[in-house]
Amino acid sequence: MSDRERLPVVVVGAGAMGGEWLRMLARSPHAETVGVVDLDVDLARATVAKIGLDVVVGSSLSDVAKASGARAVVNVTVPQAHRVVNEEALRAGYPVLCEKPLAPTVAEALRQVALADLTGQLLMVSQSRRYFDHLAAFRGVAGGLGPLGVVHAQFFHEDHEPGFREQMAHPLLVDMSVHHFDMLRYLTDDEPVSVRCDSWNPSWSWFAGHAAATATFELSSGARFVYQGSRATPGLQTSWNGDWHIYAERGAAHWDGDDVVESDAAGASVEVTSASEGIEGSLEEFVASLRAGATPQNEVRTNVLTLAMVEGAIRSSDRGGEKVVLAELLEESLVQAIADEQRDDVRELLRSWSSAADGIRTPAWGSSRAAIASGGAR
Numbered sequence: 001m002s003d004r005e006r007l008p009v010v011v012v013g014a015g016a017m018g019g020e021w022l023r024m025l026a027r028s029p030h031a032e033t034v035g036v037v038d039l040d041v042d043l044a045r046a047t048v049a050k051i052g053l054d055v056v057v058g059s060s061l062s063d064v065a066k067a068s069g070a071r072a073v074v075n076v077t078v079p080q081a082h083r084v085v086n087e088e089a090l091r092a093g094y095p096v097l098c099e100k101p102l103a104p105t106v107a108e109a110l111r112q113v114a115l116a117d118l119t120g121q122l123l124m125v126s127q128s129r130r131y132f133d134h135l136a137a138f139r140g141v142a143g144g145l146g147p148l149g150v151v152h153a154q155f156f157h158e159d160h161e162p163g164f165r166e167q168m169a170h171p172l173l174v175d176m177s178v179h180h181f182d183m184l185r186y187l188t189d190d191e192p193v194s195v196r197c198d199s200w201n202p203s204w205s206w207f208a209g210h211a212a213a214t215a216t217f218e219l220s221s222g223a224r225f226v227y228q229g230s231r232a233t234p235g236l237q238t239s240w241n242g243d244w245h246i247y248a249e250r251g252a253a254h255w256d257g258d259d260v261v262e263s264d265a266a267g268a269s270v271e272v273t274s275a276s277e278g279i280e281g282s283l284e285e286f287v288a289s290l291r292a293g294a295t296p297q298n299e300v301r302t303n304v305l306t307l308a309m310v311e312g313a314i315r316s317s318d319r320g321g322e323k324v325v326l327a328e329l330l331e332e333s334l335v336q337a338i339a340d341e342q343r344d345d346v347r348e349l350l351r352s353w354s355s356a357a358d359g360i361r362t363p364a365w366g367s368s369r370a371a372i373a374s375g376g377a378r
């Protein structure tokens with residue numbers, strides 16, 4: 001693929017967020033939509049017509065991808081459908097950029113790690129909230145503060161989005177906090193080790209499941225990540241990105257989630273550079289990684305620990321706030337993944353891992369392609 005050619009993609013899922021992707025792709029210099037797929041073909045046609053696109057539309061990913069000459073897939077379906085859509089695309093030979101959350105459970109995520117290895121195709125998760133100029137500036141400031149004491153994030157929103165979110169058991173943790181947990185991993189380069197969490201639903205909430213939670217994560221450096229959130233909070237809204245404080249050995253820093261980054265540390269300077277933000281940023285990284293054979297930040301393996309933060313928090317809350325060790329959750333998830341997997345090739349690859357931790361250690365894209373070419377997936 002030449003650097004000037006726009007990557008032809010099929011967008012699967014033409015709902016609310018699918019429409020956002022299609023509008024962004026229409027003006028992107030990096031990729032263009034050549035096909036749109038949805039189980040609801042009338043909805044797909046209506047979305048395409050509203051945006052003024054002339055593309056192939058249908059309900060079968062394989063048929064639309066073939067007919068349209070696509071070379072990659074963007075998966076914007078509901079979370080429960082992510083794995084089956086990714087599987088069809090990867091097995092048909094298309095790399096995939098998949099909306100968050102990659103899967104409802106870590107076990108399902110591990111099955112997708114193995115599938116990406118087997119097919120040798122790039123599977124990247126679009127954790128689009130990593131791509132904000134002021135988050136990058138905050139990260140730069142945080143890097144100069146020395147050892148971390150505590151990172152604090154709060155997210156308070158009044159969020160009315162009828163559909164799958166309002167029916168989920170954990171709409172905050174699964175659908176929204178997954179962004180904030182992933183941002184913590186981007187921000188600090190520190191990794192989560194364990195979590196204690198309490199989640200609940202405020203009495204006035206319009207969500208069926210738990211719309212509020214508090215969670216404390218222990219990080220590998222010994223620092224703590226303290227998180228509070230609610231998406232049923234009328235009043236004093238934070239940014240969608242949350243409101244962040246970091247307290248460290250050499251001072252503190254604050255980001256309001258929008259365009260205010262400040263620090264009282266001696267010599268701290270806030271440097272904001274301009275780059276593509278949100279889903280535009282993740283698309284740009286996906287296309288650049290395909291062109292260079294490079295590993296993107298959110299290659300499927302890397303994302304597993306973000307999902308483990310979500311599932312660990314839910315498990316802790318379900319067990320009355322008990323401490324959940326994420327390494328144990330990962331290994332239990334591998335056992336579950338092997339038990340659930342129906343495809344022999346994926347199950348055998350999962351069985352060949354000495355542990356889940358080992359399975360997610362090496363990025364799949366790039367290194368695995370070389371391994372597959374020489375006759376062994378790992």
Ligand SMILES: NC(=O)c1ccc[n+]([C@@H]2O[C@H](COP(=O)([O-])OP(=O)(O)OC[C@H]3O[C@@H](n4cnc5c(N)ncnc54)[C@H](O)[C@@H]3O)[C@@H](O)[C@H]2O)c1
Binds near residue numbers: 017037039077079164
């Ligand atoms: N990054 C962000 O900031 C952000 C914001 C909103 C939504 N999202 C994510 O985007 C995804 C979609 O959310 P949404 O709000 O557009 O949901 P939605 O319910 O509005 O749309 C999902 C669409 O997927 C279609 N679909 C479901 N299963 C399918 C399948 N197997 N094959 C083809 N189509 C299928 C449905 O018919 C529906 O039209 C979710 O994963 C959500 O978490 C991300």
